[in-house]
Amino acid sequence: MNNDTLKKLKTMRLPVFAQCYQNQLEDEMTYLSMSFQERLALMVDAEYDSRHNNNIKRLIKEAKFNNSAAFLGNIEYLPDRHLNRELLESLASNEYIRQGQNVILVGATGCGKTYISNALGVNACQSGYKARYIRLPDLFCAFEAARIQGKYHHLLNQFRKCSLMILDEFLLVPATDTQQRDLLELMEIRCGQTSTIFCSQFTAEGWHERLGSGALADSILDRIVPSAYTMIIDGDVSMRRRKRNIK
Numbered sequence: 001m002n003n004d005t006l007k008k009l010k011t012m013r014l015p016v017f018a019q020c021y022q023n024q025l026e027d028e029m030t031y032l033s034m035s036f037q038e039r040l041a042l043m044v045d046a047e048y049d050s051r052h053n054n055n056i057k058r059l060i061k062e063a064k065f066n067n068s069a070a071f072l073g074n075i076e077y078l079p080d081r082h083l084n085r086e087l088l089e090s091l092a093s094n095e096y097i098r099q100g101q102n103v104i105l106v107g108a109t110g111c112g113k114t115y116i117s118n119a120l121g122v123n124a125c126q127s128g129y130k131a132r133y134i135r136l137p138d139l140f141c142a143f144e145a146a147r148i149q150g151k152y153h154h155l156l157n158q159f160r161k162c163s164l165m166i167l168d169e170f171l172l173v174p175a176t177d178t179q180q181r182d183l184l185e186l187m188e189i190r191c192g193q194t195s196t197i198f199c200s201q202f203t204a205e206g207w208h209e210r211l212g213s214g215a216l217a218d219s220i221l222d223r224i225v226p227s228a229y230t231m232i233i234d235g236d237v238s239m240r241r242r243k244r245n246i247k
Contacts, residue, residue, distance in 0.1 A: 017047040059125035065133045066168065070118035081112070082234045091120055091229070094127050096195055097163055102224055103197045104204060107233030113199040116233075117166045120197060129163040136170050143182040160189045170200040174210040184216055187223040198224070203232075 002025055009018035020043040024031050031039055060068050072092050077083050090096075096103065103120070105113040121131045134142070146155040159165060175183065190196060202210065204225045211217035 014047055016050040017043045020046045055128070056126050059128070059130060060122060063121055063125060063131040063133055065118045065121055065131075065166075066114050067118045068122065070115050070122055072119045072123055075112075075116060075119060078235070080235050082232070084231050087229060087231055088116070092123055094124055094129065096229065097124060097129055100192045100194055100227070102195055102228035104225075104228050104230040105197065105199045105233060106201070106203050106230065107235070108201060111233040111235050113233060114168055117168065117197045117199050121164060121166050124164045130161060131164040131166065132159065132162040133166040133168065135168045136172070139167065139186075140175075140179045140182060144178075156185060156189060159186060160194070162194060164195050164197065165190070166197045166199070168199045170198045171202060171207050171210040172200070175212070177212070177216075180211055180216045180220065183211075184220050184223075187220055191223040192227065196224070198228075204228075204230070 006018050006022060009015075009021065024039060024043075034042075072088065075083065075088065077085055091103065103117075105117055107113050118133065121133055124131050142155060143152065146152045187196075200207070204221060208217045208221060211220055
């Protein structure tokens with residue numbers, strides 16, 4: 001009868017529950033003093049925790065972070081970086097995602113924008129949010145490929161489903177007319193509904209020129225800036241160089 005129960009649990013895709021049940025069968029003395037409800041709770045908790053952890057791992061893997069090990073608790077608040085600790089601690093609650101607000105991280109190459117954005121992304125995944133990290137040049141390539149394959153709107157719909165997108169190297173190179181339209185389409189479907197983190201070497205004021213300084217630029221920025229938190233990251237020495245010096 002016990003073997004039959006184990007088979008049924010595995011058939012129902014409850015492997016951890018089944019393993020805990022088997023452990024209790026093999027070590028009955030350990031659980032003898034526990035009530036039925038307590039023993040059942042142990043098995044349910046183990047299955048739940050396993051599924052929860054596996055879901056987080058899946059979300060982190062699918063997000064394609066540059067650094068999936070990034071952790072908000074490991075951010076270095078060095079004096080010369082002038083990081084806004086209060087803002088970062090506020091963002092850790094993920095309330096900005098629930099409100100569909102954006103985050104703009106501005107700083108020179110190597111200042112740690114990517115790490116901070118990835119740490120926020122991992123933090124979001126740990127709360128069950130679907131995230132996606134992508135460099136803006138790679139995003140434009142993906143749009144162009146999708147256009148050729150007739151899957152443009154399918155790709156847009158995929159990005160619509162991401163509670164959090166991280167666009168790295170944002171407008172490092174001025175956008176072409178086609179790229180400006182792609183960006184407008186993306187921001188249109190995400191505006192007010194989902195959140196986007198922008199990592200850039202330029203402030204929002206500098207984006208206007210890199211987006212052609214016209215009506216498209218106005219429309220794109222109007223969907224990004226009004227609902228965005230902005231953090232300027234200072235520092236004369238890049239974080240990569242600091243790490244090398246430590247080694």
